[in-house]
Amino acid sequence: MLTTHRSHPHALPAACALAALFAGLLSIAVHAQAEPAAASSATLTITVTGIESAEGIIAVEVLRGEAQFKGEGSTASMLLPAATPAVTVQLPLPAGEYAVRVMHDEDSNGELKTNMLGMPTEPWGMSNDATGKFGPPKWDDARFALEDSATQTITLR
Amino acid sequence: MTSRRTVLKQLSALSLLPAAAAAREPSVATTAGTQRQRAFANALAEQPWLGGYRSAAPSGYDSEVTVQGRWPEALQGVLYRNGPALHELQQDRYRHWFDGDGMLQSFALGGAALRHRGRVIETPKLLAERAAQRRLFPAFDTTPAGGAPMNGADDMNPANISVLAHHDRLYALWEAGSAVEMNPDDLSTIGLRRFSEATEGVPFAAHPRLDRDGSLWNFGYLSSAGALVLWHLDRAGKVADTSVLRLGAMSMPHDMVLTERYLVLLIPPYLYDTALADQGAQTFLEMHRWQPEEATRALVIDKNDLSNFQTIELPAQWVFHFGNGYDDGKDRLRFHGMRAPEPSILTGEFRAVMRGDHGASAPATLYEYTLDLKRGIGSESPLFANGAVSAEFPSFDPRQRSLRYEQLVMLSADPRHPTPHGQFSQVRRSHLGTGAQDVFNYPISQIPEEHLYVPDPARRAEQGGWIIGTAYDFTADRTVLNLFAAEQLSDGPIASATLPYATPLGLHGTFVPA
Numbered sequence: 038m039l040t041t042h043r044s045h046p047h048a049l050p051a052a053c054a055l056a057a058l059f060a061g062l063l064s065i066a067v068h069a070q071a072e073p074a075a076a077s078s079a080t081l082t083i084t085v086t087g088i089e090s091a092e093g094i095i096a097v098e099v100l101r102g103e104a105q106f107k108g109e110g111s112t113a114s115m116l117l118p119a120a121t122p123a124v125t126v127q128l129p130l131p132a133g134e135y136a137v138r139v140m141h142d143e144d145s146n147g148e149l150k151t152n153m154l155g156m157p158t159e160p161w162g163m164s165n166d167a168t169g170k171f172g173p174p175k176w177d178d179a180r181f182a183l184e185d186s187a188t189q190t191i192t193l194r
Numbered sequence: 195m196t197s198r199r200t201v202l203k204q205l206s207a208l209s210l211l212p213a214a215a216a217a218r219e220p221s222v223a224t225t226a227g228t229q230r231q232r233a234f235a236n237a238l239a240e241q242p243w244l245g246g247y248r249s250a251a252p253s254g255y256d257s258e259v260t261v262q263g264r265w266p267e268a269l270q271g272v273l274y275r276n277g278p279a280l281h282e283l284q285q286d287r288y289r290h291w292f293d294g295d296g297m298l299q300s301f302a303l304g305g306a307a308l309r310h311r312g313r314v315i316e317t318p319k320l321l322a323e324r325a326a327q328r329r330l331f332p333a334f335d336t337t338p339a340g341g342a343p344m345n346g347a348d349d350m351n352p353a354n355i356s357v358l359a360h361h362d363r364l365y366a367l368w369e370a371g372s373a374v375e376m377n378p379d380d381l382s383t384i385g386l387r388r389f390s391e392a393t394e395g396v397p398f399a400a401h402p403r404l405d406r407d408g409s410l411w412n413f414g415y416l417s418s419a420g421a422l423v424l425w426h427l428d429r430a431g432k433v434a435d436t437s438v439l440r441l442g443a444m445s446m447p448h449d450m451v452l453t454e455r456y457l458v459l460l461i462p463p464y465l466y467d468t469a470l471a472d473q474g475a476q477t478f479l480e481m482h483r484w485q486p487e488e489a490t491r492a493l494v495i496d497k498n499d500l501s502n503f504q505t506i507e508l509p510a511q512w513v514f515h516f517g518n519g520y521d522d523g524k525d526r527l528r529f530h531g532m533r534a535p536e537p538s539i540l541t542g543e544f545r546a547v548m549r550g551d552h553g554a555s556a557p558a559t560l561y562e563y564t565l566d567l568k569r570g571i572g573s574e575s576p577l578f579a580n581g582a583v584s585a586e587f588p589s590f591d592p593r594q595r596s597l598r599y600e601q602l603v604m605l606s607a608d609p610r611h612p613t614p615h616g617q618f619s620q621v622r623r624s625h626l627g628t629g630a631q632d633v634f635n636y637p638i639s640q641i642p643e644e645h646l647y648v649p650d651p652a653r654r655a656e657q658g659g660w661i662i663g664t665a666y667d668f669t670a671d672r673t674v675l676n677l678f679a680a681e682q683l684s685d686g687p688i689a690s691a692t693l694p695y696a697t698p699l700g701l702h703g704t705f706v707p708a
Binding site (some may be wrong): 150152154155156158160161166168173192 | 344392418421423
């Protein structure tokens with residue numbers, strides 16, 4: 038049988054604009070999801086290092102549990118002015134299992150630049166500096182426990 | 195909520211990172227690498243032919259030698275060659291022939307003397323590992339212990355397979371990463387080539403095909419995403435068109451066929467499977483599973499609409515290289531390829547030579563393929579009686595590209611002429627119509643590398659040209675360049691030059707006329 042397939046060249050996930058995020062968070066450096074204050078009994082310190090340029094924005098996203106890691110919402114997201122060689126942020130969180138993703142929007146255009154395959158062409162990083170063994174990092178590579186306090190130093194690459 | 199989703203979507207792009215071993219886990223690579231180095235050195239003392247699998251001199255090569263014989267005045271230009279050349283670092287020897295860092299060589303030809311140069315390609319990978327004095331990044335089939343974090347496939351790109359000259363630029367090509375631009379004169383490395391913003395870091399495979407209009411077609415694959423990328427560069431090297439085909443299970447296609455209307459790729463059932471990582475797979479090669487019960491998918495892609503393709507099933511097989519291909523009427527394609535029944539050479543011979551051993555692998559031999567587009571069926575047949583002659587490295591008169599043609603040049607091995615090394619030992623010109631064979635048997639002390647058909651511009655296609663190629667003379671421990679009159683191949687070389695050293699056995703080259 039003759040079969041013809043069509044695939045659309047631009048069907049891959051395209052990078053979406055961060056502009057809305059900038060607009061909504063102009064004066065708010067940290068946006069934490071509404072959690073009862075009493076539950077935020079622990080402190081997470083995140084240092085993003087390996088920043089090669091003070092231009093642009095460092096976007097940080099804190100994910101609690103594997104479901105968030107796989108795409109179901111997030112616990113906190115932050116936009117920080119870039120600085121060399123590192124920026125640090127501290128935030129109160131409930132104890133739990135977390136992962137952190139970061140990226141450097143070098144040209145402040147509100148987008149993580151990607152190539153046509155959706156692979157990032159701007160610096161990014163993951164908690165535990167996870168890279169995954171084959172393909173993308175997995176939850177088990179990036180997860181860490183937060184009890185009273187924890188520090189994650191994430192190197193951009 | 196919108197804002198958080200946006201960030202998430204952004205960061206989720208990370209899930210499309212290329213498949214690459216991360217090398218964070220301790221592995222046995224260093225110890226095994228040291229043992230391999232010792233085993234290879236011991237075997238080399240007994241079997242000098244293994245000298246072709248030593249590393250190149252890290253400082254490179256530069257010499258001028260006299261050409262013996264009669265060099266044709268009309269033949270002026272440079273033969274460039276590439277191949278894996280640095281197999282060890284600090285006594286830590288790679289496991290696979292395809293792992294080593296590439297070395298670009300140039301043979302400047304055109305008279306009584308030949309100028310040879312060779313320089314290791316200074317990829318970002320090589321520079322980082324040279325500075326660290328140890329292996330940092332995974333290779334095709336070796337994963338070092340305690341490596342560095344990776345950002346993408348170009349971190350491990352050794353630029354070691356082939357060389358491309360197009361739009362006045364020269365590139366060293368790997369298979370799964372960016373083209374690496376080289377200085378054609380002094381062979382210094384210019385750097386990773388970014389053809390456009392959208393294609394930054396997109397794989398550009400090692401066998402692009404030049405079209406009759408001077409434009410260039412290529413592909414690349416991203417195994418973790420099951421994606422095949424198609425490229426079309428115009429004569430000036432600008433990206434004219436691209437497409438991404440989502441194929442699901444992906445293999446390692448190495449070459450493709452170009453006809454007047456179509457691109458043809460074979461996707462053999464040697465399939466990338468992430469589940470293998472949980473079963474102990476440590477390297478990119480080990481992430482592939484041979485599934486002989488599955489078909490080989492022949493993809494026939496419309497050059498005018500790279501998203502439009504037809505799939506025709508062929509029996510399970512493994513093909514590295516194709517000869518020429520052409521439209522044979524309205525709905526039929528014909529092409530030639532070097533077909534092996536399965537891919538055991540990848541895990542057999544190409545690993546064995548690295549530890550100084552012979553590998554038992556299923557050899558490839560010349561097949562003719564016909565694809566009937568209307569009925570959606572393909573057929574294939576071996577062109578050598580009973581398939582006894584093994585063959586690889588096909589080359590043909592480029593004046594006939596994408597047109598019906600009759601002559602294919604290749605390296606071959608014939609069981610009636612056994613050698614101590616078990617490698618290719620002949621250069622062969624096959625007449626595809628009559629079956630006539632014109633064969634030059636190399637001396638038993640020499641291992642030929644790829645030989646290319648170079649046209650004589652004063653004569654007609656397939657009726658006037660030369661065959662040029664190198665060979666490793668393991669008795670003298672020298673690399674030799676030979677030139678043949680294509681139509682009198684079996685008479686032996688009409689000119690040759692012997693370098694004052696041997697360079698490692700390599701892969702592919704290209705001849706650039708002056």
